[in-house]
Amino acid sequence: MKRILRRLLLVLVSVGLIAILWALVQKTQSIDTTAIQQVNSQLRELKQVDATWNLDILRSKMGINKNYDQVTTPLQWLQKNQPALMAAVNQADASGIKQAADELRAAINDKINLVDRFKMQNALLKNSLRFLPTAVGQLRDQIVAVTLSDASIGINNTGQTATPNAFSSNLTKLEATANEMLTELLKYNLAPDEAIKTRVEGLLDNLAAQPSTSYPEQIQAQVDMIVNHARTVLKQKESEDQVLASIEQVPITARIDQLAAQFEQSFEAALKEKEQWRIALIAYSAGLLLLLALAMLAVWRSYRSLDQANAFLEQRVAERTRDLSAALANLRESQLQLIQSEKMASLGQMVAGIAHEINTPLAYVKGGLEILSARMEDVDALVNETSGLMNLMTEEPAGDEASHEQQLAEQFATVQEISSAFVETEAISEINGLLDDGLHGIGQIAEIVSNLKDFSRLDRAKVAEFNVNEGIESTLKIARNIVKHRRIEQQLGAVPLIMCSPSQINQVLLNLINNACQATTEETGVVTIVTRPTEQGLAIEVKDNGQGIHPDHLSQIFDPFFTTKKVGEGTGLGLSIVQRIVKEHGGKITVDSVLGVGTCFTVELPREYQAHREQELSELNQGGIT
């Protein structure tokens, strides 16, 4: 769990570092100059549009433009281009730009409104200016018509307050005033001047003033119309000039330049910032590289420590191997010791048997010799008395013959008595018998010793040609103490000589025979020993008619320390050693057992002794009977 968390943390930190790197890279991405270029080109275009606009306004004023469509085209341009421009403004995160844009927009709106006003005034001015000469002409025509008709009427109509002359002079004056006014107004239109304007206004006042005698209705209406239009011209001309002046003053160009400058400034600021980010990126990259290098160092270190650990591990393994080897050696040693002790146990058993075997002939050799020793007093007496007789007979009597004779007789009787005792007791034959017995006993002992020698083959090479049948003979002799109460049936076949360690094979035989005897009872026990040649060599069977081995134990009987005997009676190593010896000879040992019927051990041995086993065998022999 902790490890997972640590890994997660590591991953998060890595992702974070990469994200920062990515962000920095993004920050240092070259600035999109197309945006600023687009803005610049749009602003340049706007400047151009504005200039054309001004020109079109002037053209409209001067009547070169026949309509106001041209004056409205900037609106279409704005409609089309404003969104992009505004987007650029909104995207530029600079208050300066926004303010400049707002100011520019305000200026443009001012101008649009002023132009709208201009169109209104210009249309009216144009119409009135255009109409006034016509209107004045119409007035003239009307005056002429009225004067003519009045002149004809005036003769008949004397009820008129004014004289026809006065009436016509009024009209003539009116016409003249109207004409003057028109001239002055047109002058004013061409060159607006306060003085002219005042004059025009004066003339208009004159025109508008009710004359002493009222004009005919038609003429009055015409005059009113003229005054109305003339006043319109004055008013519209003045407003138009003001509007045009205002239009001129709308600082669109300045605002465009201001906005462009703001954009430029922000662009430069962005460049500067980008440069800073670039430096930051370089620093960060350097940091990352350093971190990476550290990480690699750490990895390299950990690899190295791993190597060291490996080396240490190898060392440890070697040590362990050594320890294990030592332990194995110890084990082997103790195994050998165990085997040795088993051997010593067998030997002890054997020695006990042999001692018993030797003891019997030794006892009666000793008894015979003791009897002989006792008989030797009689022989000694006989020899001494006979020697005394001989001396009496051969020596010159030194005295009394009689006594001598007497002595001689006496001596003779003694010798006779002893001698007859000898004959009577058949002492000589008894001595001879005792000597024979003694010799026989010694012969027996000599035979036992000889068998022992045969059994252990101490006088032979460790591996030698061996007759198994002879081995069985000598083993049976060695084990006489054990086998003497059993019926031993030998069915020894014509087996070949085999190369083996005779002492070990004898040990095997002794062990098997010993086991067979122990498995049977004294009265009924029959141990059958069979030898027969096989393809590879020979087979030895040791059968008994004992109680058999329990099937549960069959698989364990070759295990070391497995025994069913009472504690102290067996080591549990016997069969284990037997199996080992047989295996080391390249042979095999099998067992058949039926509970209550008997057991049969079969040992198969090859003719040739395997050379590669020599070593193990010699090891085995180190603890052997040597």
Added chain:
Amino acid sequence: MFTPLDCGWGRQRLPIFSAHLLLGSMFFAASVSVAAEPLVGEPISPLPSLESLQLDPKKIKLGERLFQDTRFSKDNSTACISCHSLSKGGADGRKNSIGVRQQVGVINAPSIFNSGMNFRQFWDGRSDSLEDQVDKVVHDARELDMNWGDLLTILSTDAALVAEFKAVYPQEGLQATSIQNALASYQRSLLTPSRFDRYLLGDAKALEEDELKGYQLFKDYGCVACHQGVNIGGNMFQKFGVMDDYFAKRGGVSTADLGRFNVTQQEADKHVFKVPSLRNVALTAPYFHDGMTDTLDAAVDVMFRHQLGRTASATDKRLIVKFLTSLSGETTEVKP
């Protein structure tokens, strides 16, 4: 006095504009230009060809559909076409239009025809684009009384429409902006070239003699001072009653009568209105923002009195009216 001219023909010949008919009108200019040289130095310009506007036919078609869609109104009663009938000169022939929930509008509906040629929209010029005009009409409580949120909710259930929008406006899909653009595109396509346009393009026989005389008078009297340009108006503001107070005479001044003042709040803009286009003027009675004038003759009278501040003979006025009838749109043979 003269009797109203045979205004009937214009109505009969007025096309039921649709996308395929509009294609016909695109060829119109081309077919005439072959005939003769266009006139120069005239204060009025012929309509551009639809082709030159480079509109997207798919957007036009989509806009045409929306134009007739009553889902745009709150009570599902009113569509754009309700007040801008193509068979009624692009308006509705009413003094004041009937909007959502049968509400009566405050101003006379202007013609939808050639509205793309106007420098601003509405009588008071409060919109400077058709897109914005759509937005204002949709929201106007008396007109459609809608809002984009509700409208989009309603329209987005129309899978076919949504799919079509996605096809025509791949980036936006069905949005307020795309709806506005589609409707505006359709309106821009609604051009009505007239015999007078043919005349301007050099077809001397396109106008009758009286009409030609009327045009000359139109210029001489100064009507053309305001009714000029490609749309014969629609490119400037003017005060209504500049030479003689219109409202004093009419009486009952309403907010709508204040015109541009409602937008700018400037005293000088009181009673200032957008000069309306005179195209199809013979088909769009009643006249003026208040719809108080029923006939073209009367309208011409009003103009003479209040705007020109002059008088004219009945003959001259009749000729001028005759000229004005030549401004009604006409169709040519539809080319396959």
